Amino acid sequence: MLRVGDRVVFAGGAHTVVAISGTVIRLLSAAGQTTVVALGYLLAAEDFELVGAAPAPKVDPLGLLETLPEKVVQAARTWERHLIEVDTGVAPDAPEGTLPRPEYDPVTHSVAARQRAKAVELTAAGTRTSVRTVERMRQRYREQGLWGLVDTRYARAVKPAGNVDARVVAAAATVVEAQTATSTGTKSRAIRQIREMLDDEHGPGVVPMPSRATCYRLLEALSAGKYTFGAATTRRQAANKPARPYAVTTANRPGEQVQMDSTPLDVMAVMDDGVIGRAELVLAIDIATRTICAGVLRPVGAKAIDAALLLARVTVPELMRPGWDAALAMSASRIPHQRLISLDTRMALAAAKPVIVPDTVVIDHGKVFLRAANTLGISVQPAHQQTPSRTSRRCWSVRSFRSRCSIRSPMIWRRVDEPALHRRSASSGHQAGLGLVRRADQPGAAPPAAGRGLEAAYAVRA
Numbered sequence: 001m002l003r004v005g006d007r008v009v010f011a012g013g014a015h016t017v018v019a020i021s022g023t024v025i026r027l028l029s030a031a032g033q034t035t036v037v038a039l040g041y042l043l044a045a046e047d048f049e050l051v052g053a054a055p056a057p058k059v060d061p062l063g064l065l066e067t068l069p070e071k072v073v074q075a076a077r078t079w080e081r082h083l084i085e086v087d088t089g090v091a092p093d094a095p096e097g098t099l100p101r102p103e104y105d106p107v108t109h110s111v112a113a114r115q116r117a118k119a120v121e122l123t124a125a126g127t128r129t130s131v132r133t134v135e136r137m138r139q140r141y142r143e144q145g146l147w148g149l150v151d152t153r154y155a156r157a158v159k160p161a162g163n164v165d166a167r168v169v170a171a172a173a174t175v176v177e178a179q180t181a182t183s184t185g186t187k188s189r190a191i192r193q194i195r196e197m198l199d200d201e202h203g204p205g206v207v208p209m210p211s212r213a214t215c216y217r218l219l220e221a222l223s224a225g226k227y228t229f230g231a232a233t234t235r236r237q238a239a240n241k242p243a244r245p246y247a248v249t250t251a252n253r254p255g256e257q258v259q260m261d262s263t264p265l266d267v268m269a270v271m272d273d274g275v276i277g278r279a280e281l282v283l284a285i286d287i288a289t290r291t292i293c294a295g296v297l298r299p300v301g302a303k304a305i306d307a308a309l310l311l312a313r314v315t316v317p318e319l320m321r322p323g324w325d326a327a328l329a330m331s332a333s334r335i336p337h338q339r340l341i342s343l344d345t346r347m348a349l350a351a352a353k354p355v356i357v358p359d360t361v362v363i364d365h366g367k368v369f370l371r372a373a374n375t376l377g378i379s380v381q382p383a384h385q386q387t388p389s390r391t392s393r394r395c396w397s398v399r400s401f402r403s404r405c406s407i408r409s410p411m412i413w414r415r416v417d418e419p420a421l422h423r424r425s426a427s428s429g430h431q432a433g434l435g436l437v438r439r440a441d442q443p444g445a446a447p448p449a450a451g452r453g454l455e456a457a458y459a460v461r462a
Contacts, residue, residue, distance in 0.1 A: 002039070002050075007089065007106060009049040010042060011035075014107040030099065051106035064147060068154050076149040082122070083141050083149075086114045086134070164218055167207050171197045172218055179228045180239045187229060191215045251287040257381070258293060258358035259285045260310065260369050264300050271299050282306055284314050286356050293356050294318075307372035315357050317350035328352055 002008075002025065006017045015027035015035065023039040042048060065073050085091045089100030103109065103117040115134045122129040140148030147155075161169045171194045178193075179185065191212070198207045209215070219228075227235040251257040262282040269279045280300045284293040294313035298306045320329055331337045333352040340347040360379040363369040373380045 007051050008042070009047055009051055009107060010037070010045055012047060014051070014105075064155075065150075068150060072151050072154045075151065076146055079137055079149040080141065080146055082118055083134075083138050086111070086118050086138065089114075161218055161221060162214070164210055164214065165207060167198065167202065168194065168210065169218065169222075171201075172215075173222055176219065176222045176226065176228050180226075180235060184229060184232050184235070187216055187219050190219055190228075254286055254288050254291075254354065255356045255358045257287040257360050257362055258314070258356065259287060259362045260307070261364060265297075269299075282310050284310055284358075284361075286354075286358075287362075289354065289356075291354055291356070293354070293358075304367075304371040304375075307369045308375060311358070311361075311372055311376055311378065315355065317344070317346045317355055318353040319346075319349050320351050324351065 002017055002020065004017055004020060008015055008017065008027070010027065013029055015029050017025060018028045018034070019026035025037055025039055025042055027035045027037065027042075029035065081091055081093065085104055089104045089106050090098055100106070104114050106114070109117070115138070116131050119129045119131045119134050122134075137149060172190075174197065175190050175193045179190070191209075194215070195209055198209070199205070210218070223229065225238070227238055260283070262280050264278050264280045267279060268276055271277055278300045279297050282296045282298065284295075285291065286293050294310055296306055296310045296313070317330075326332060328351050330340070330347060330350045330352045335352065337347065358378055360381050361369065361373050362381045362383055363373070364383050370380055
């Protein structure tokens, strides 16, 4: 494919392509005369030859070049300028319309002649260069681009194991991998195991061991990020990570993915049967909108009915309750309230909470959530097991719990049909740093009758 700037031989003379319009080519001869010719006619001419094609645009490996000294990069760009002149006859920084120098004219000199001329020029300029050097650099430039012209002494890859015998490196890697399931040992023990492994495999004394300091450096390099000589729990957790991250899933509309999870709270509460125990918060979070769809507060040990109740609250409007500010009503929001009332009359007294019908719920293999989702006909997507929460498909629910349940903030709890409850002070029942919840209007009274569910009306202070 011809491009503007290419030099061709046509009708017994050298021409430069100065313009292309469809299939029409405008040529400029060395004498300054212009010729307009059809592309098909030009390519079919008997003496047509492409002698000095403009260099194809290349993308420089900027990331690799930034790791090199400035003088090395500048030397590579200087070589690039000389090689382009050898190939096309004109240096890349020459003004437009510049004619090739006589010794580099592709029309009158072969590639070998131009390479010899460049070697002579560089030698005369003080850089001793042979024709073979120009040929080699030209070949490397065609294959690798600018990176092929970099001094290889500065582009050598760093070897983590240095010049240690490959058999020693292999044995050391095997020993390091074997430490994952064992108790934490010392580097001295690892060096002894490496020596024993080499003697068993190759014979006693066949493979020489490097110095002790080199062995320490080798073990340090091979165990980087594996915690081989650190805490055993951290080492095993790191080993359980997947070899590569799982594909990222995205949710583009509300309800496409809803994450469900539960966590116990650091708050003691009076249960329906009068027993003091910890409460558990069950949340559902929509991924597309990052909305907390619903939350249910129950005693620790949520059951399938609790998960079903949570999903039911997600799909129905939340009614305004006595004492709630009018600004929390859906009618005070920017949601098209009148339009929603015409579709569902329950929206008339609804709070400004979105109603989201989940298509898929992401759970952590909990049978409680699985049964509830199957009962309601909702698709279930289990999260990957033994995966850190930051990469898990239920990471948003984990983050939400961290931000809401790990903060020591005042919380307000109440029963559905009872006055507000409050946390007792430290002088009246604060136990082990956990807030004890009792009825505010009747301190010390008997607990209410069983069957009255707890629900959360909590406010976390930032």
